[in-house]
Amino acid sequence: MSAAKGRRWLRRIAVTFVALIALAAVAIFAGDQIGRARMQRHVDVAVKGVPFRDDAAAIERGRYLFASRGCVDCHGAKGGGAVFVDDGKGLRIAGPNISPGPGSVVAGYTPADWERTIRHGVNPKGRALMVMPSEDYNRFTDDDLASLVAYLRQIAPANGGGPVVELPLPVRVLYGFGVIRDAAAKIDHTRPPEPPVPDGVTTTHGAYVANMCLGCHGAKLNGGKIPGGPPDWPPAANLTPGEGTAMTRYPDAEAFAKLFKTGNRPDGTAVKVMPFGSLREMSDTDVRALFLYLKTLQPAPHG
Numbered sequence: 210m211s212a213a214k215g216r217r218w219l220r221r222i223a224v225t226f227v228a229l230i231a232l233a234a235v236a237i238f239a240g241d242q243i244g245r246a247r248m249q250r251h252v253d254v255a256v257k258g259v260p261f262r263d264d265a266a267a268i269e270r271g272r273y274l275f276a277s278r279g280c281v282d283c284h285g286a287k288g289g290g291a292v293f294v295d296d297g298k299g300l301r302i303a304g305p306n307i308s309p310g311p312g313s314v315v316a317g318y319t320p321a322d323w324e325r326t327i328r329h330g331v332n333p334k335g336r337a338l339m340v341m342p343s344e345d346y347n348r349f350t351d352d353d354l355a356s357l358v359a360y361l362r363q364i365a366p367a368n369g370g371g372p373v374v375e376l377p378l379p380v381r382v383l384y385g386f387g388v389i390r391d392a393a394a395k396i397d398h399t400r401p402p403e404p405p406v407p408d409g410v411t412t413t414h415g416a417y418v419a420n421m422c423l424g425c426h427g428a429k430l431n432g433g434k435i436p437g438g439p440p441d442w443p444p445a446a447n448l449t450p451g452e453g454t455a456m457t458r459y460p461d462a463e464a465f466a467k468l469f470k471t472g473n474r475p476d477g478t479a480v481k482v483m484p485f486g487s488l489r490e491m492s493d494t495d496v497r498a499l500f501l502y503l504k505t506l507q508p509a510p511h512g
Contacts, residue, residue: 237382240386241382241385244381244382245381245385247391248384251335252337252398256324256329258321258322259320261362262355262356262359263359263363270353271357276487277490277491277492277495279342279345281486283304284304285367285369287364288364289308290303290372291304292373296441300377301375302340302374305370306371308361308367308369309363309364310365310369311366311368315361318333324354326338326343328343330391330396337391338392340372344395344396345421345422347397347400349402350402350405350406351402389436392424403420408494410494410498411498411501412498414495415499415502415503418491418498418502424436429506430503430509431447431448431509431510432444432448432511442482443482444511444512447510447511449503449506450503450506458476462497465497465499465500469485
C-alpha cells in the first residue's frame with residue numbers, strides 16, 4: 210500500500226471514530242433527556258382506597274408486615290427513612306420518612322393516596338416512584354394493606370426527610386431507554402387485590418408470601434439480574450426446584466429457616482443483597498409455607 214493510500218485509510222478510520230463518538234454522545238444525551246422526562250411522567254391509576262383502621266389486631270398485623278416485608282430496609286426501623294444504596298460512585302438512594310413526624314412524605318395521605326403509593330408505585334400527584342418495590346406489594350390483600358397503613362399512622366413520629374434518588378448518568382440513560390424500569394412501569398394496575406388467604410403452612414399461603422420475592426427474583430422466581438440494581442449486585446438466585454438451583458442447598462424447612470435467621474448458606478458463606486433485616490423477622494409459619502410453595506414450582510433455567 211502506498212503512503213498516500215495509507216493516509217487516506219487513516220483519515221477514514223479517524224472520521225469513522227469521530228462519528229461513532231458523536232453518535233454515542235447523541236444517544237447518551239437523548240437517553241438522559243428521555244429518562245428525566247420519564248421520571249416526571251403522569252401515571253393514571255384508578256383507586257378507591259381501603260378504609261382506615263385503628264383496631265389493635267390491624268395495628269399488630271401491620272407492625273409484623275412493616276418489620277418482615279422489606280419496609281425497614283428502606284425506611285428504617287422507626288420509619289424515619291434510611292440510606293440503603295450508596296456505592297460512592299454517584300449512586301445513592303434513601304427511603305423517605307413515612308412516620309407521622311416532621312418531614313414526613315405521607316402527611317395528609319388519604320386512603321386512596323396510601324393505596325396508590327403502596328400497591329402501584331405512584332405518588333398522590335400521579336408521578337411514578339423511582340425506587341418503590343410496589344410490584345411486591347401490588348398483591349396485598351385489602352386487610353393487609355389496611356393493617357400496614359394502620360401501623361404507620363400510629364407509630365411514634367421520627368425525624369427524617371424526603372427520598373434521595375441520585376442516579377449516575379449510565380443508569381439514567383438505561384432508564385430512559387427502558388432497560389431499567391420503575392415499579393409503576395412493571396405493574397398490572399388493573400389487577401384486583403388478592404383474596405383473603407388463611408395463615409397456615411400451606412402452598413396457598415406460601416404463594417401469597419412469595420409475592421414479596423417477585424421484585425428481585427422475577428415473576429417465575431427463577432432469578433437473574435436484579436432489575437435496577439447496582440452493577441456490582443450479584444444476580445438473584447433461582448428459587449425453583451431442580452439441579453443447580455439455590456433450593457438444592459435446603460433439603461428441609463429447618464435449613465431454609467436458618468438461612469432467613471442468619472443470612473448464611475449451609476456452608477457458612479454469606480448471601481449478599483438479600484434484606485435479612487426484614488427476613489429474620491418472618492414468622493415460622495410464613496417461612497415454612499414459602500418453602501413448601503417453592504418446592505411445588507416448575508423448574509426453570511436461571512434468569
